[in-house]
Amino acid sequence: MRRSFFLCVCAGVLCAVPEARAELQVGAAVRVITPDPLLPVSGGMGKPNPVREKRGDLTARALVLRKGEVTVAVVALDVIGFPSVLGDRVRKQVGRIPAENILIGSTHTHSAPDCYAFPDGKGGHTGDLAYIDSVCNKAAEAVNEAVDRLRPARIKVATGEARGKIAYNYYAPDLYDRRMSVIRAVDPQGKTIATLVNYAIHPEVLGNSVGILSPTASAYQTRCRDRTWVRKSVLIMQEVIFPRRLSLAG
Numbered sequence: 001m002r003r004s005f006f007l008c009v010c011a012g013v014l015c016a017v018p019e020a021r022a023e024l025q026v027g028a029a030v031r032v033i034t035p036d037p038l039l040p041v042s043g044g045m046g047k048p049n050p051v052r053e054k055r056g057d058l059t060a061r062a063l064v065l066r067k068g069e070v071t072v073a074v075v076a077l078d079v080i081g082f083p084s085v086l087g088d089r090v091r092k093q094v095g096r097i098p099a100e101n102i103l104i105g106s107t108h109t110h111s112a113p114d115c116y117a118f119p120d121g122k123g124g125h126t127g128d129l130a131y132i133d134s135v136c137n138k139a140a141e142a143v144n145e146a147v148d149r150l151r152p153a154r155i156k157v158a159t160g161e162a163r164g165k166i167a168y169n170y171y172a173p174d175l176y177d178r179r180m181s182v183i184r185a186v187d188p189q190g191k192t193i194a195t196l197v198n199y200a201i202h203p204e205v206l207g208n209s210v211g212i213l214s215p216t217a218s219a220y221q222t223r224c225r226d227r228t229w230v231r232k233s234v235l236i237m238q239e240v241i242f243p244r245r246l247s248l249a250g
């Protein structure tokens with residue numbers, strides 16, 4: 001997911017409306033997608049590792065923006081990746097937003113179950129199909145609830161440098177984009193409706209071999225910001241800076 005794409009989305013929402021004075025509306029909703037019981041977690045190709053506990057919940061977070069006739073949804077999932085075929089399954093369950101206006105990304109946590117259904121080398125795969133189905137259903141639920149929760153809003157946008165070592169790549173510790181872009185939607189009283197964070201990290205700090213299921217970086221950022229104004233409505237969108245094949249291998 002590229003930063004320029006987000007800007008295009010915002011530009012589309014803010015500008016591509018027939019009535020120049022149409023009111024902007026924003027809604028947000030969250031669904032927990034932590035498997036119960038817990039499932040092994042995947043850091044990419046290879047056998048997923050069993051876990052004994054969870055540190056935080058995995059979530060599907062949806063942000064919906066509407067202005068005039070244009071409605072756009074952004075969905076962030078705490079999984080390592082989410083193939084387009086699953087994205088289309090989510091889109092089919094959201095009748096009130098055109099499919100092409102529903103953007104779905106993942107936080108690329110290395111500490112969640114496999115949603116790619118990676119090949120296991122024996123003719124099968126390492127995904128749990130019932131779990132994958134539940135993630136699709138809950139993601140769609142979150143988008144539909146976010147539509148129901150649309151209310152008047154203003155948008156604030158900023159980009160800055162993220163300091164501190166949140167990102168980590170074992171083969172290139174210094175290789176990441178320090179810029180963090182934030183889109184924050186507030187209601188007319190100034191109360192935060194949702195915050196969209198676009199940050200190019202590779203959340204490998206925890207890893208997938210320590211017996212822990214976790215949203216990792218997503219949880220870290222949410223917890224930090226909880227003290228001020230973000231609360232539960234923060235969406236972390238990942239912008240992995242490597243070619244796709246390398247990000248999967250990492």
Ligand SMILES: [Zn+2]
Nearest residue numbers: 202247248250
């Ligand atoms: Zn990775």
